[in-house]
Amino acid sequence: xxxxxxxxxxxxxxxxxxxxxxxxxxxxxxPKTVQQREAVIVGAxxxxxxxxxxxxxxxxxxxxxxxxxxxSIVSLRLATLxxxxxxxxxxxxxxxxxxxxxxxxxxxxxxxxxxKQTEAKLRPQLLALKGVGPETADSILLYALDKPMFVIDEYxxxxxxxxxxxxxxxxEFLQTLFMNxxxxxxxxxxxxxxxxxIDQKFQMNGQNSVLSxxxxxxxxxxxxx
DNA sequence: AACCAGGAGAGAG
DNA sequence: CTCTCTCATGGT
Numbered sequence: 001x002x003x004x005x006x007x008x009x010x011x012x013x014x015x016x017x018x019x020x021x022x023x024x025x026x027x028x029x030x031p032k033t034v035q036q037r038e039a040v041i042v043g044a045x046x047x048x049x050x051x052x053x054x055x056x057x058x059x060x061x062x063x064x065x066x067x068x069x070x071x072s073i074v075s076l077r078l079a080t081l082x083x084x085x086x087x088x089x090x091x092x093x094x095x096x097x098x099x100x101x102x103x104x105x106x107x108x109x110x111x112x113x114x115x116k117q118t119e120a121k122l123r124p125q126l127l128a129l130k131g132v133g134p135e136t137a138d139s140i141l142l143y144a145l146d147k148p149m150f151v152i153d154e155y156x157x158x159x160x161x162x163x164x165x166x167x168x169x170x171x172e173f174l175q176t177l178f179m180n181x182x183x184x185x186x187x188x189x190x191x192x193x194x195x196x197x198i199d200q201k202f203q204m205n206g207q208n209s210v211l212s213x214x215x216x217x218x219x220x221x222x223x224x225x
Numbered sequence: 226a227a228c229c230a231g232g233a234g235a236g237a238g
Numbered sequence: 239c240t241c242t243c244t245c246a247t248g249g250t
Contacts, residue, residue, distance in 0.1 A: 044231095051230035054248060089230090089247040097233085133233045153231050197231060 005165065006181040010188070013195040017202070020194035023052050027143045028190050037111045038070050040144040044136050045097050046088040057087035070111075073102040097131025104129055111144065119147035134171045142193070148186040150178040151193045155200040 020028045026043070029036055039059065046055040061084045062068040067076055076084075082095035104125070108114050114122065119141050126137040134152070141147040152174045160166060166177060182188060 047230090048232040049230065049245090050232085050247080051249085054230080057248090087247065090232095090245050091247080093233090093245050131233070135232065139231085151231090155231065193231095201231095 003181045006178065010192050013199055017195055017198050020191055020198060024194045028194055034111055037144045039068060041101060041140055042098065044139040045094055045101060045131060046085060048136065050089050055088045058085040070102040070105050073098055074106050100129050100131055115145045119149050142186060142189055146186045148184045148189055150175050150189050155197045158200050159196050
C-alpha cells in the first residue's frame, strides 16, 4: 500500500525532473573518485543549516588553497580553516567539526578503507563525532561511501507532510519508512533524495513557473575538483 | 531590515 | 524526551 505510493512518488519525480543534475552532480556522481568522496564529506558538514551556494564558495576557497583533501584539513590550523570556510557561515564551529571528521577518516585509513565496512558498524562511529548528527551521518554514508541509508532532511519532511504519507516526523521512523518500502539500493536512495530536494525547491520558486527561475551563474563541481 | 538557507550541541524544564 | 538558544554568513 504505502509501498506502492513511495515507489510511484519516485517514478513521478524522475518523470518530472529526470536525473539529478547541476548542484547534485557531485553528490550523485557514479562512480566517484576519492577526491569527490572527500569533497562530499566536507560539503556535508558545511551545508548544515546553510544553503549550497555558500558552501560552494567555501569549497572553492579550500580547493584554491589546495586544502580540500581530508589529510590537508587535518594539518590546517583551526583559525586558517575557519577563514577559508567563512562563506558557509558558522565558520568557527564548523572548522572544529571538519577537523573532528577529517581526523577520524584519516586515522581509520581513509575513505576507501572505511567504505569496506558495513553501514551498521559505521553509523554509530560517525554519530559519536562532534558535529555529526543523523542527517550528516547518513549523507556521508549514502553519498560518500555508497551505503544504502536513506537521508531524511527538512525537504523530505515537507514532502511527507504534503503527501500526507504519515503523521510521525521522527527521523528514525521516516528513515525506516522509506527503507522498508524501497529496494535496498544506494543509487536509488541517492537519486530519490536528491529529487525530493530538487522538487521541493522547485515548488518554493513555484509562485511562477519553470521559466521564472533566474539563470544564476552556477559553479560547477569541476571548479573545486 | 528582517528572515532564511539541505543541523547539531548544550542546557533547561 | 521535547523545546530553546547558539553558532555566522550572504542573499533578498
